[in-house]
Amino acid sequence: MAGESGCKVDTVINTYGLASTDPIYDSIDEGLLARWTGADDRTEMGYRSLTAWFNKRLLRRVYTDHGRESLDTRIDSDYETLRGDDDLERDDLVERLEAAGIPGETVRDDMVSWGTMRTHLNDCLDGRKEPQQATTDWERESVETAKAVVERKTETALSSLAKKGDIDRGDAAEVEAQVQLGCPDCPTRVPFDVALDRGYVCKQHRSQALPSHDL
Numbered sequence: 067m068a069g070e071s072g073c074k075v076d077t078v079i080n081t082y083g084l085a086s087t088d089p090i091y092d093s094i095d096e097g098l099l100a101r102w103t104g105a106d107d108r109t110e111m112g113y114r115s116l117t118a119w120f121n122k123r124l125l126r127r128v129y130t131d132h133g134r135e136s137l138d139t140r141i142d143s144d145y146e147t148l149r150g151d152d153d154l155e156r157d158d159l160v161e162r163l164e165a166a167g168i169p170g171e172t173v174r175d176d177m178v179s180w181g182t183m184r185t186h187l188n189d190c191l192d193g194r195k196e197p198q199q200a201t202t203d204w205e206r207e208s209v210e211t212a213k214a215v216v217e218r219k220t221e222t223a224l225s226s227l228a229k230k231g232d233i234d235r236g237d238a239a240e241v242e243a244q245v246q247l248g249c250p251d252c253p254t255r256v257p258f259d260v261a262l263d264r265g266y267v268c269k270q271h272r273s274q275a276l277p278s279h280d281l
């Protein structure tokens with residue numbers, strides 16, 4: 067599915083010269099695969115957390131190169147701000163970064179989506195993850211599969227639309243399908259994964275009895 071020349075993850079690794087920080091891995095790709103599959107007694111990571119891990123490595127690299135403090139807490143909070151919904155806060159941070167000589171907007175654009183990370187692991191690196199606890203996580207997997215189908219069909223449609231000139235560079239676009247859950251009592255809408263991670267759809271309208279996995 068990915069082009070022969072690699073995906074955005076590969077481009078970012080090359081552009082920023084991202085290397086493995088762990089001496090047991092020769093490359094950051096090896097480290098990504100090991101974290102994804104839970105090799106070497108690592109805790110298995112999903113696409114979402116691997117994407118955040120990767121993007122934070124990128125941010126840390128840029129900060130280090132520009133002599134900006136790169137403690138975990140700073141990286142975490144700046145990452146949240148750069149990827150968050152608060153436009154004002156984000157613009158403010160980008161401005162402060164630019165003042166320090168760091169191309170904040172470019173770095174933000176160079177961060178990858180989890181859909182791209184999934185393509186990179188499965189297609190570019192030809193990785194395979196054994197479903198170790200297939201029964202515990204089939205619900206999440208099922209929705210992931212549905213989203214993957216939507217993304218693939220959209221990519222096919224986009225490539226045709228791009229050829230017809232209906233969407234310029236549509237074939238190069240990153241497609242990310244999202245399943246939104248809406249609160250039945252107010253306009254709150256959250257992505258399925260977010261609701262699953264936090265255990266409820268709407269904070270204001272969650273039932274009084276806490277869901278079992280919050281206890």
Ligand SMILES: [Zn+2]
Pocket residue numbers: 068072073074075076185186187190191
């Ligand atoms: Zn790739």
Ligand SMILES: [Zn+2]
Pocket residue numbers: 249250251252253254268269270271
């Ligand atoms: Zn609500």
